Amino acid sequence: MSKVYYPAPYLLLTDELQRLPGIGPRSAERIALWLLQSRGANPTRLANAIQEASQCLRTCKLCGFFTTEDLCRICSAPERRVHPICVVETAIDIIAIERASVFLGRYHALGGKFSPLNGIGPEQLRVTSLLARVKSERPQEIIFALSADVEGEATTHYLARLFSEQGVLVSRIAHGLPVGGGLEYADAGTLSCAISGRSRISLE
Ligand SMILES: [Zn+2]
Structure with missing residues (x-):
């Protein structure tokens, strides 16, 4: 069926969802249907959360992390x-x-x-x-x-x-092998980093 028969608000929603990273047309439709039809979904709460985050959050003057004040919580913590x-x-x-x-x-x-x-x-x-x-x-x-x-x-x-x-x-x-990963699955670049960045074994 051509999209010409779809309601405009549905098309707007799926178009916006497709702009998200890693979301293709099929995923956008699945998410839209879930938002509109599932009992557990709360599209208004989601919309409000997005709106509040985009309005209130800015970047920390010092480090560039997300914050609602001039300085983020990490930069404000004396112990850090x-x-x-x-x-x-x-x-x-x-x-x-x-x-x-x-x-x-x-x-x-x-x-x-x-x-x-x-x-x-x-x-x-x-x-x-x-x-x-x-x-x-x-x-x-x-x-x-x-x-x-x-x-x-x-x-x-x-x-x-x-x-x-x-x-x-x-x-x-350090760059190298992931924890729990075996050598046989590592690519040449990762192995090269792991060998050149080797560290001395402490026996104490
Ligand atoms: Zn900061």
């Missing part, structure tokens, strides 16, 4: 001030690390990584604000947690050299 600064690409990366509960310091989201082909260099990213933070906060260490691709590597090396020259200890997260 004494630890290293972890440099990531986006706010989503902060969520990923927070979810693991393995880092107790503060973050700095650059807003991306170097991409000369797209005209993205230090001036297009939040590098100046990172320089200012390092000057005022004087962290003992900066940990780089950027992508392991060519652009991520170039960004890490540029910034690591910049801050190393200022006397700050610079480090990067």
Whole structure:
């Protein structure tokens, strides 16, 4: 049946759902039908949540994470001030690390990584604000947690050299095999990273 017979609000809803990452036409229709017909669905509550989030949330002045105030809850927490600064690409990366509960310091989201082909260099990213933070906060260490691709590597090396020259200890997260993963399933790039980034076995 041609879509010309579909009601306009239904088409609008499925069109908007298709704009979401990873949602194709079939998934958009499934979600729309669930929202409209399922007893557990509450489309008004969902719409309100989206509206409130888009109106109230902004980026933290210091680190670039989501917040409703000038500073996010991580930057406002005094107990996190004494630890290293972890440099990531986006706010989503902060969520990923927070979810693991393995880092107790503060973050700095650059807003991306170097991409000369797209005209993205230090001036297009939040590098100046990172320089200012390092000057005022004087962290003992900066940990780089950027992508392991060519652009991520170039960004890490540029910034690591910049801050190393200022006397700050610079480090990067390890790249290699996933925990629980066997060697036979690893690709050549991952194995190469795992071997070059090997660490000494502590026998103490
Ligand atoms: Zn923050």
